[in-house]
Amino acid sequence: MRIAHALLLALFVLAGCASTPPASPPASPPAEPLVLRLSADEPSPQRVEAVRGQSVELTVTSEEPVDVHVHGVDVLAKAERGKPAVLAFTVDRTGTFDVEAHPDTLLVRLVVR
Amino acid sequence: MTVLAHGVGARHDLPLPLDLVLQGAAVALLASFLALGVLWTRPRFAAVEPGPERDWWPVRLLVAVGLVLVPAQAWPHLVFVLLWVGVAVLSVLLGPVWRVLNPLRLATRVTLGRPYPHRLGHWPAALGLLAFTWVELVSPDALPWFLVAHAVVNVAGGVVYGGAWFERADGFEVFSTLLGRLSPLRGNPFRALAATPVRPGLVAVVAVLLGSTAFDGIGSSPAWERLSVPDTVGLSAAVALVAGSYLAACRSSGGPLAHSMVPIIAGYVVAHYYSLLAVEGQRAVALLFGVTGFAPHDGPASPVLVASVQVGAVLAGHLVAVVSAHDRALRLLPPGRHLTGQVPLLLLMVGYTAGGLALLFAG
Numbered sequence: 001m002r003i004a005h006a007l008l009l010a011l012f013v014l015a016g017c018a019s020t021p022p023a024s025p026p027a028s029p030p031a032e033p034l035v036l037r038l039s040a041d042e043p044s045p046q047r048v049e050a051v052r053g054q055s056v057e058l059t060v061t062s063e064e065p066v067d068v069h070v071h072g073v074d075v076l077a078k079a080e081r082g083k084p085a086v087l088a089f090t091v092d093r094t095g096t097f098d099v100e101a102h103p104d105t106l107l108v109r110l111v112v113r
Numbered sequence: 114m115t116v117l118a119h120g121v122g123a124r125h126d127l128p129l130p131l132d133l134v135l136q137g138a139a140v141a142l143l144a145s146f147l148a149l150g151v152l153w154t155r156p157r158f159a160a161v162e163p164g165p166e167r168d169w170w171p172v173r174l175l176v177a178v179g180l181v182l183v184p185a186q187a188w189p190h191l192v193f194v195l196l197w198v199g200v201a202v203l204s205v206l207l208g209p210v211w212r213v214l215n216p217l218r219l220a221t222r223v224t225l226g227r228p229y230p231h232r233l234g235h236w237p238a239a240l241g242l243l244a245f246t247w248v249e250l251v252s253p254d255a256l257p258w259f260l261v262a263h264a265v266v267n268v269a270g271g272v273v274y275g276g277a278w279f280e281r282a283d284g285f286e287v288f289s290t291l292l293g294r295l296s297p298l299r300g301n302p303f304r305a306l307a308a309t310p311v312r313p314g315l316v317a318v319v320a321v322l323l324g325s326t327a328f329d330g331i332g333s334s335p336a337w338e339r340l341s342v343p344d345t346v347g348l349s350a351a352v353a354l355v356a357g358s359y360l361a362a363c364r365s366s367g368g369p370l371a372h373s374m375v376p377i378i379a380g381y382v383v384a385h386y387y388s389l390l391a392v393e394g395q396r397a398v399a400l401l402f403g404v405t406g407f408a409p410h411d412g413p414a415s416p417v418l419v420a421s422v423q424v425g426a427v428l429a430g431h432l433v434a435v436v437s438a439h440d441r442a443l444r445l446l447p448p449g450r451h452l453t454g455q456v457p458l459l460l461l462m463v464g465y466t467a468g469g470l471a472l473l474f475a476g
């Protein structure tokens with residue numbers, strides 16, 4: 001029984017070590033903006049990495065009139081035939097942010113570290 | 114973590130770093146087989162049903178009156194954050210709180226007191242939970258319809274069958290009571306888990322809870338969106354996959370071992386929804402008081418904290434599950450198969466845990 005306790009304790013300690021990710025160094029945002037061209041008609045969503053503080057420029061084309069928005073960033077633009085939506089913004093916190101054409105077509109997922 | 118993605122501007126967690134996922138899976142695998150080797154060889158946990166909750170109807174009346182005053186725009190947050198996640202977390206900490214709070218339980222005060230049909234068991238609860246998770250993950254706009262249907266069905270069930278209806282057939286109460294067995298405040302969680310009554314439909318409840326949380330991770334990933342398979346199909350497939358793999362690993366002992374999946378469910382729920390509760394929970398409280406422009410504080414969702422909570426919850430759930438399953442297996446299996454007989458479920462648990470971590474990485 002004592003062995004079992006010691007073992008469980010050891011495992012929790014091990015789990016504790018494993019659960020502390022290395023502190024990431026404060027990344028300085030790169031000078032170039034992240035530029036993406038997306039289509040709301042043929043979405044092929046991917047995960048794209050960005051750095052906190054980096055500026056992002058999205059151009060979204062669509063045949064139908066559609067609202068494009070970035071969850072968690074409060075930017076919104078309209079796209080329609082021949083008139084793409086252009087969204088320029090900076091994400092100043094880490095996290096995963098979905099860019100969607102309304103109501104719920106995922107266009108790209110920004111992973112900001 | 115997409116529940117509210119379509120309702121409000123929610124940000125998701127960062128993906129779990131790959132090295133953490135691999136370390137976590139390795140710890141789970143190692144721990145499981147070490148446990149098999151060194152844990153006790155005779156069953157230790159006598160089933161002890163935790164004491165009955167204090168049944169005090171004025172609390173429910175207070176909740177019912179409070180619900181009338183809830184502003185319309187607060188309902189999605191109230192249900193998807195405070196009820197679904199908040200009640201689950203509170204249950205793990207304190208015990209089966211939904212039983213105490215559920216205003217629909219007032220219906221039992223005017224009950225006809227018919228005996229609840231044993232054969233129905235937890236099946237209505239499994240169906241109700243499947244319907245709710247479908248609303249949550251596939252079609253959040255259907256929430257008002259779900260709530261009305263839920264209220265009508267449960268008031269009717271309560272009037273006809275009394276308290277037994279809520280105990281067995283109300284998905285939220287079954288969920289809260291199962292998780293409440295883990296509460297360290299109400300005696301030894303292992304004994305409380307071992308006392309879980311094996312009723313028809315218990316495995317279905319477990320499969321819905323685990324499968325839907327897993328699909329929450331899969332369904333929001335860009336890779337899933339590229340497949341363009343309907344979400345309804347994905348949710349059903351995830352639930353069926355959990356049920357099928359579990360029954361294949363346990364054979365005829367699926368029911369008597371089902372309680373050992375509860376800690377894994379709790380680990381998944383905490384890992385997937387911790388930051389939702391910590392951040393959107395603030396907004397939910399603000400909305401309840403009619404404040405709409407509230408910006409929640411991001412502090413409790415810092416990447417290091419979230420990753421630690423996620424890996425910690427999944428691994429802790431895995432360990433408790435392995436120990437509970439081990440103890441029950443000693444009762445169920447003939448002495449000659451004590452070791453080998455446990456291997457299929459053990460491997461499956463390692464698979465669920467590694468899979469849960471992988472979803473937090475790939476989501």
